Amino acid sequence: MLLFETPKAWARRVLRPAAPSPLAGRTVLVTGASSGIGEATAVAVAARGATVLLVARRADEPARVRERIEASGGRAAAYVCDLTDVADGGAVDLLVKRVLDEHGAVDYLVNNAGRSIRRSLSLSYDRFHDVERSMAINFLGPVRLTLGLLPSMRERRFGHVVNVVTWGVQMKAPKFTAYIASKTALDVWSRAAGRETYGDNVTFTNVRFALVHTPMSAPTEAYRRLPGRSPEEAAATVVRALEDRPVTVSTLPGRVGEVLNLVAPRLSDAAFHRLDRRMPDSRAAQASARKP
Template identity: 40%
Template sequence: MPKYTLKEKVLFGSIHINMKKLEKELQGKTVLITGASSGIGERIAYLLADTESHLILVARREEKLSVMKEDIEKRAAQVSIFRADLRNHEEMERLLAFLHTFPQGLDMVVNNAGISIRRSIFESLDRFHDFTRTMAINYFAPVQLLLSIIPLLQKNKGQIINISTINMWMIPFPYWAAYQASKSAFDTWFRSTEPELNATGISTTTIYLPLVRTPMILPTASYRSTPAMSPVHAASIIAKSMYTKRRTYTPWWLVFAQWGSILFRSVWQRLAPAGLRKKGDNK
């Protein structure tokens, strides 16, 4: 486990993985991981390297995927890599065609690929693409992917693991309209389809993560001193859900944040604009 500050230890605790259960669960199975070349996706791929599974790693950086394949195949897992930008229609179609070449189907999908953007709405007035590109990867891409491969998962009574954010359960924050709207869209889609998927034997899991210290948060300077979960810890939570089949994961303190969002909503709506005006005056 990573080195945490005292505050991070309290917020995130520790997690134990039963490697024997994980190895037994994944033996001979095929696991698709999107956004696999960095951050959480990379860590989960390396965490599964000692299992006798077949990992399909998808990301935009083919060179990085090739290095990962070489590293991981020195251990127990087999690896297939596929370079694709899931926002690109042609590349997505090629990926789907590739996935349908596996006669054994798929056993698990880790929907991890995503993009984050922090920008004031007034800085996006002439940047509609901020919203289209965010929706493209955080919502449309996983919907298109799953619509195609659900039959492959149904064949093996597989599992879909969606990597989401705790923001789904709290008051939306300023500057994050594009990101939060796109993540909310897929979260709603996924929760709506869960009963149908579960009825056919497909397990569904949503991992609601707090801030994770990945390359995706680097552009936001304020996050450098904010408590954040490590990618290794996040990957461990995901791996554990593969054998527990737990439907959701949330940090222990999220329930208090949810109650705060309900009880103090009106206070937030009064104070937030004043705080933003003051911040603007200090620029």
């Protein structure tokens, strides 16, 4: 348990177990709240007394999660939005306007919606659109949404943004080129942005998850046998990141991989290359690579 806890979370759990969560009475917007980590996070945040704004692309899904939360006595509102529509006056701008009109402010933002693509380079030469769509949902959408909400957070001198990224940012794992590049862009953008907003009590956390067993990881056969966390365990980490506002949340292997990349980059290349050859493309990746 301690391995996954920040010192602040540990202190609260052990020294002040009855203290209310800092999320109680706050407004928390969670993107990708229709599935996996996002849905579990929304449920956990609502259970701590926050009003949760649920955002996802599929039409009926945010409403389904809202009903689930309300059935347990929580408060939630549902919004359908394609976060890749980042044009001026597009879906993300409309979402920001609606949310601020209806709720006045967003105290916490969880940029969780995302898409992972695991496909080797040799299956990707004709698939530049994999790079474009990864950047669209994993970087451009969350940045546009964050830019929309930051002015009111800074004006009110309160706000925290949690980005759900990946340990791939540290590992630089093969077959995830587009995915890792897009998540790294969000991780680094937020790190730099946080240095500007620090004085306004607006902060960022990058949560770099390893494997979580969700609909996203399911198509990769090799992952089904690997140990991973459940969406509920991952959600507990996101909640702690919201409550304690650390700069990053990483796994131990992620940190080891990061150090190895710094001190022995070629050794790291050789190790990952060997590992990569033992884990072929999934059948789903091979099949979709044959399609235009």
